[in-house]
Amino acid sequence: MSYSPYSQTLTTATGVTFANLTVTNSIHAGTLYMNGYVVNTSSQSNIIGATGVQGATGPSGATGIGASGFQGSTGAIGATGSTGATGYIGATGSTGATGATGPQGATGSGGAVGATGATGSAGITSGPVWSVGSNVAQTLGSGAQKVTFNTKEFDTSSVYNTSTNRLVPGAGYFTVNIGVSANTTTNMTNGGTSFMSIYKNGTEYRRGDRIPSVSTQNIVAVTLNTVVLSTATDYFEVYFFNSTGVTLTTESAEPNIYGPWLTGSFLRT
Secondary structure (H helix, E strand, O other): OOOOOOEEEEEOOOOOEEEEEEOOOOOEOOEEEEOOEEEEOOOHHHEOOOOOOOOOOOOOOOOOOOOOOOOOOOOOOOOOOOOOOOOOOOOOOOOOOOOOOOOOOOOOOOOOOOOOOOOOOOOOOOOOEEEEEOOOOOEEOOEEEEOOOOEEEEEOOOOEEOOOOEEOOOOEEEEEEEEEEEEOOOOOOOOOEEEEEEEEOOEEEEEOOOEEOOOOOOEEEEEEEEEEEEOOOOOEEEEEEEOOOOOEEEOOOOOOOOOOEEEEEEEEO
16 A cells, blocks of 8 residues: 655654655564655554544533532622602591590689678668658549559658659659459440550650540559669659540549559669
């Protein structure tokens, strides 16, 4: 078998290197002749051939599973971010139910007694009181007729004068009560009226209720109850007003009951 010439570097068994040797002879068993040198070729390790073409990469081996590495140390905490904008305030919730009333606290100590006020002026403990009537029948014609009283039940301060038929009670406030009952032998006129009046110093001062008359009526009873203010010299008189259309006559059988009566008393200054 023949081999084509090629250049090859040979290494001897002793490590001597032959450069750029040209093989011209056939290799015989165990012996190679190169440029007058005999090289022992019985061992393949003495001759290094040219590097061959790199073969195809073999398939990858199975992935090995290595041991887990140590966990690294925790990094430093970053800086705190800026505060966000405040959100909108929500709507107010409904008011809760009222709680139970708590126990009443202890009563506090009493305050000091205030100073005694000034003594008031002395009150009037007494004053005129009177009740007068008439036991004589009086004729009451049309219009305003003065009523007279000739009897006294009591008159503590002699304030009524039976001669002038005037009441002079003195200074202060007084109650005055008047009553007159009168009748006729004929029937009254429809639409008429009658009432009592009290005059002060000759002028009408108070008027009582008006009592209407009817054609089937032949008796009338009128009253007046009031309070008067009097000075030390004021005087009062009693009048009966008649527009019944007939002449009336006062009852006189029972003075201070049916007949004309005038009562009153002192109230205050």
